[in-house]
Amino acid sequence: MEGVLFPRGVAEGREGLKAYVARGGYQALAKALKRSPEEIIRLIDQAGLRGRGGAGFPTGKKWQLTREATGEPRYLVMNGGEDEPGSKKDRVLLENLPHLVIEGTILSAYAIGAAKAYLYINARYDIAIRSIGDALAEAKAEGYWGENILGGNFSLDLEIFPAPHNYVAGEDTAVLEVIEGKKPLPRQKPPFPVTAGLFGKPTSVNNVETLANVAPIVRYGAEWYRKFGTAESPGTMIFSLDDDVNRPGIYELPFGTPLRYLIEECGGGMRGGKKIKAIMPAAPSSAYLPPEKLDTPLDHNSMRAAGSSLGCGVVRLVAQGSCIVEEVIKISEFFTAESCGQCPACRMETNTLTALLKKVQGGQGGPPVLEQFGKIIAFNKGKGFCNLIAMPGPPIESALKLFPGDFEAHLATGKCPVQ
Numbered sequence: 001m002e003g004v005l006f007p008r009g010v011a012e013g014r015e016g017l018k019a020y021v022a023r024g025g026y027q028a029l030a031k032a033l034k035r036s037p038e039e040i041i042r043l044i045d046q047a048g049l050r051g052r053g054g055a056g057f058p059t060g061k062k063w064q065l066t067r068e069a070t071g072e073p074r075y076l077v078m079n080g081g082e083d084e085p086g087s088k089k090d091r092v093l094l095e096n097l098p099h100l101v102i103e104g105t106i107l108s109a110y111a112i113g114a115a116k117a118y119l120y121i122n123a124r125y126d127i128a129i130r131s132i133g134d135a136l137a138e139a140k141a142e143g144y145w146g147e148n149i150l151g152g153n154f155s156l157d158l159e160i161f162p163a164p165h166n167y168v169a170g171e172d173t174a175v176l177e178v179i180e181g182k183k184p185l186p187r188q189k190p191p192f193p194v195t196a197g198l199f200g201k202p203t204s205v206n207n208v209e210t211l212a213n214v215a216p217i218v219r220y221g222a223e224w225y226r227k228f229g230t231a232e233s234p235g236t237m238i239f240s241l242d243d244d245v246n247r248p249g250i251y252e253l254p255f256g257t258p259l260r261y262l263i264e265e266c267g268g269g270m271r272g273g274k275k276i277k278a279i280m281p282a283a284p285s286s287a288y289l290p291p292e293k294l295d296t297p298l299d300h301n302s303m304r305a306a307g308s309s310l311g312c313g314v315v316r317l318v319a320q321g322s323c324i325v326e327e328v329i330k331i332s333e334f335f336t337a338e339s340c341g342q343c344p345a346c347r348m349e350t351n352t353l354t355a356l357l358k359k360v361q362g363g364q365g366g367p368p369v370l371e372q373f374g375k376i377i378a379f380n381k382g383k384g385f386c387n388l389i390a391m392p393g394p395p396i397e398s399a400l401k402l403f404p405g406d407f408e409a410h411l412a413t414g415k416c417p418v419q
Contacts, residue, residue: 003252004236017138020099028218033152040111047222048234053207054312065194066112069202076109076117077205081163081170086314089238090208094128098135104214116157123162167338171386172205186386229255233299241267244317255299274319282311284331285391287398323418324403329357335392345383363414
């Protein structure tokens with residue numbers, strides 16, 4: 001299936017400068033420098049590009065807010081922290097299509113009026129960091145970044161910044177704290193980065209995949225881009241499948257593609273011929289869907305209508321014969337461990353939810369304990385400096401709704417019903 005980023009929808013090895021230029025690489029940059037930054041922002045807005053880091057915020061709007069904000073200098077930050085369990089899309093883009101990401105970064109900096117951009121990359125991604133470093137050297141030698149890019153008036157400095165290995169370090173404002181030399185702790189908002197970001201200046205923080213979409217849009221136009229996907233969710237998205245399926249990997253698909261196609265045609269179905277018990281479209285923080293929802297289109301509106309979300313495209317499957325209680329305990333323990341601890345509400349919620357789940361696991365507390373989950377989640381809604389506080393809720397509440405029998409069996413016997 002044709003893709004916007006990968007010509008055949010899957011990664012096919014690292015693309016160097018010569019190969020990238022041969023297929024039109026850096027033409028978008030040359031084209032953009034003949035137009036005003038405002039025109040580029042309008043083009044991205046018309047294309048309907050939305051962030052691929054999880055929230056799906058309109059990219060053109062973010063850029064416009066950054067450009068209009070008071071204060072100089074402005075900054076662009078490419079967020080490649082990527083510490084979501086199972087997510088590998090950003091790493092693959094950085095390793096295989098470094099020039100596509102770099103060109104998108106340069107274009108984005110031009111649009112918002114930034115003279116400095118940081119390439120924030122997970123420090124564990126040695127190959128990705130080396131790939132981007134080599135590509136930066138190649139691109140600078142050809143005048144694609146640095147002083148007076150392509151002989152024009154726009155100059156840009158690019159710097160790789162290794163990201164610490166923890167989940168919260170990928171949150172937009174925690175990214176800024178790290179680059180400023182501080183601990184990876186999210187900031188209280190407002191103010192938002194677009195008005196007071198890096199070093200207190202207007203900053204646009206964009207995911208790797210988001211930036212990779214920019215050059216194709218500038219090169220081919222908004223109308224071309226909207227041929228992919230749906231009216232509300234134009235373009236494509238990269239989805240990650242783990243070892244739950246026969247063909248794990250990343251797959252670029254147009255928005256609106258049925259979930260079933262991703263799992264069965266791309267992933268080859270569940271490993272070992274197992275049947276699906278539940279699907280998590282945005283692991284580890286989305287609501288579970290039952291197998292009856294397999295034909296749900298992979299786009300923001302359809303997933304929301306189905307009661308879940310897309311997140312950053314990590315799709316996890318639970319097989320028939322698995323206990324959902326054991327699954328949500330793993331998720332809750334992950335968020336408990338990854339909470340930075342600076343917000344009392346988040347610290348209390350994550351620890352309490354994990355403790356309650358373990359009570360259920362051991363058959364303690366009886367049916368009344370199940371009523372506590374919703375109360376705790378509702379009480380903490382909207383609290384905390386970042387969104388981690390909201391992440392354990394959807395998996396737990398959807399598991400309770402879809403599979404009450406698993407919880408009741410644990411409470412009745414203190415043992416896992418599938419063992």
